[in-house]
Amino acid sequence: MTSITYLAAEESTHNPIVPLWQELVLGTIAFGIICFVLMKFVFPRMEETFRARVDAIEGGIKRAEQAQAEANELLERYRAQLSEARTEAARIRDEARADAEGIRQDLLSKAREESDRIIAAGRDQLAAQREAIVRDLRSEVGTLAVDLAGRIVGESLADEARSRGTVDRFISELDTAGGRR
C-alpha cells in the first residue's frame, strides 16, 4: 500500500523533459572541468605539434630546394668546365697537329738540305779527285811518254823544257781531240 503510493508519487515527480537541477549543477561542473583540462593542456599542444610538423615539412622542402639549386649550379659549373676543357683540348690538338706539321716540314727541309749538302760535297770531292788524278796522270803520262820516247829513240831527251812543252802540247791536243769528239 505504502509502496504503491510511493510509486505514484515518484511517477508524478519525474518528467523526462524537466531537468533535475542537481544534474544541471553536476553536468556544468563536469563539463567545465573537461573543457578546462582539454582546452588548456591538450589541444593547444596538438596545434603546436601540427605547426611544428608543418614547419618541419616546409623546412625540409626548402632545404631540398636549396640542395637542388646547389646541385644545379654545380652541374652547370661542371658543364662549363667540361666544355672549356673540350675546347682547350681541341685547341691543343690543333696546335699539336700544326706543330707536328711544322716539325715534319722542318725535318724534311733539313734532310733535303743535308742530302743536297752531301751530294754537293761528294761532287766536290769527286771533282777534286778527278782534278788530282788528271794532274797525276798528266805528269805521269808526260814522264812515261818521255821515257818511252827516250827508250825508243835511244837517247835522252835532254832538253827538259822543250820536252815538257811537247808533252803539254800533246796532251792539250788530246784534250781538244777528245773535246771535239
Added chain:
Amino acid sequence: MTGQTIVLAADVPFPPTVEDFYLPSIAPWGGHDVWFTKVTLLLWLSVAILILYFLLSYRKPQLVPTKKQWLAESIYGFVRNNIAVEMIGREGVRFAPYLTTLFCFIFMMNLWGIIPFAQISPNAHIAFPIILAVISWVMFIYLGFRKHGAGYIKHALVPPAPWFILPILVPIEFFSNFIVRPFSLAVRLFANMFAGHMLLLVFTLGGFAMINANALLTPVSILSWVMTIALTFLDFAVIALQAYVFTVLTASYIQGSVSEEAH
C-alpha cells in the same frame, strides 16, 4: 521497486516507464537522492576517461607520432579540419579546441548507452543536453555581439527583404535563431539517447516478460534479445551521428555569428 534493468527473470516490470531512467543513488545511504546515481557516476567516469586518455596519449608529443599519439591527434584533426575549418573557415581553428571537447564529451556520454552494464547514456537525462545547448547558445550570441557590436541584432534578425514584410519576418527570425536553435539542439540529443535506451529496454524486458508469461514463447524471447544486440549496433551509429550533428550545428551557429555577410 521499479527501475534498474534488472537481469533477473523474475518480477520484471513491463512495459518500461520513464521511471526506469531515474535510478536510485549508488551510495547505500542515498535512497533516492540524485547527487550520486548511476548517471552521475557515468558522467564523472566520462570526464575522467577523456582527461586521462588525452593526457596520457599526449604526454610527450613527437613530430613523428606514435600510434597512440596519432589516434588522439586524428580525433582533434577530424573535428578541426572537417568541422571547424570546413564550417567556419580559416578562423575556425580558434574554436577547434572547444568543438573537439564538445564532440568527445557527447560521444563518450552517448557511448555509455551501449556499453555493457552501463547501458544508459547520461544524455538520456535532459539536464546534460540542456547544459551543452545553453553553452552553444550563449557562445554564438556572445560571439555575434563581439564581432558586430550592437549591429549583431540587425545581422541576426533582419533578413534581406523589402521593408514592408520585415515586421512579419523579424519575429520568425528571432524565434528560429534564438529559441528553436538551443531547444532543437538539446531535444535532438536527448530524444535520440532516450529513445535508444527505451528501445533496448523494451526488447530486453519484453523478452523476460514473454518468457515469464508462457514458456512456449521462449523462441520469441530469444528473438527479442537478438534484436537487442542488433539495436545496440544501430545505436552506435546513432551515438556517433548525434555527437557529430551537435558539433556541426554548434559550428554552423558560430559561423553565422562571426561571418561578415548575413548568415
Added chain:
Amino acid sequence: MVAISYLIGGMVVWGGIGWLVDQWLGTEGIGMGIGAVIGGAAGVYLVVRRLGA
C-alpha cells in the same frame, strides 16, 4: 534543418500572435488561422531567400 525551423517558426510565431488576438477580441480561432497562414507564407519566403535561388 534551417528550412524546417523557418517554416514551423513562422507558423508558430504568427499563429501564436493570432491566438493572442483571438483572446483579446474574443473571436474563435480566426486570428490564429490567419496568423498561421501568414507565418507559413513568411517562412516559405525566408527559406527561399536564405537557401534558394
